[in-house]
Amino acid sequence: MKKREAVSNIMKKNLFTLDFHTGTLTEAKSIMEDKHIRHLPVVKGEKLAGIISLTDIHRISFGGNYGQAEQVDSSIFHSLTVEQVMKSDPRTVQAHTTIKEVAEQLAVEEFHALPVVDDNKKLEGIVTTTDLVNYLLEQY
Numbered sequence: 180m181k182k183r184e185a186v187s188n189i190m191k192k193n194l195f196t197l198d199f200h201t202g203t204l205t206e207a208k209s210i211m212e213d214k215h216i217r218h219l220p221v222v223k224g225e226k227l228a229g230i231i232s233l234t235d236i237h238r239i240s241f242g243g244n245y246g247q248a249e250q251v252d253s254s255i256f257h258s259l260t261v262e263q264v265m266k267s268d269p270r271t272v273q274a275h276t277t278i279k280e281v282a283e284q285l286a287v288e289e290f291h292a293l294p295v296v297d298d299n300k301k302l303e304g305i306v307t308t309t310d311l312v313n314y315l316l317e318q319y
Contacts, residue, residue: 185273188296190304196223197261199228204256204264208236216250221265225301229265230292239264252279264300271296274303282311305309 195214197207199221207219211233221229239255271294272281281293285308295304 182277182279184278185274186272186276186278186295187304189278189310190274190306191310192300192304194220194305196302197231199223199261202261204236204239204259207231207261208240208256211236218307219300220294220305221261221303224234225302227269227271227296227302229262229267230269230294231261231265232290233263235266249270250306253255266290269294271300272306273297278311278314281306285311 195210195216197210197219200223202221211217211219217233219231220227221231239259270288270290272284274295274297276295278283284293285291291309292305292307294302295306296302
């Protein structure tokens with residue numbers, strides 16, 4: 180196992196994102212379901228504005244637990260904005276951050292993804308706990 184390997188070697192680079200100005204919660208939910216992803220960066224142009232997770236979507240779709248998700252989605256999803264639900268100014272890492280440093284951060288935090296940005300907050304990728312587990316499995 181390489182000790183100083185950069186997170187850029189395991190991060191996802193071809194990302195699905197949600198536009199801060201025009202994106203909707205319905206769109207976010209649809210992208211996550213269609214693409215089988217759990218974290219969606221929210222961008223203003225090329226810069227990271229926030230992140231929305233499937234957990235965030237489930238939190239506002241409380242009717243989903245009772246088989247009423249579609250009814251709840253149509254009212255709640257239209258009354259809240261992406262900005263109200265997303266995590267603004269999320270913790271980030273840079274492409275040169277080591278995989279070990281990312282693993283340490285995710286091991287002690289209550290989230291499962293870290294956007295990867297450059298010095299100007301331009302979104303370059305995302306690394307998730309799944310990426311870390313897959314990396315570990317490749318080592319064996």
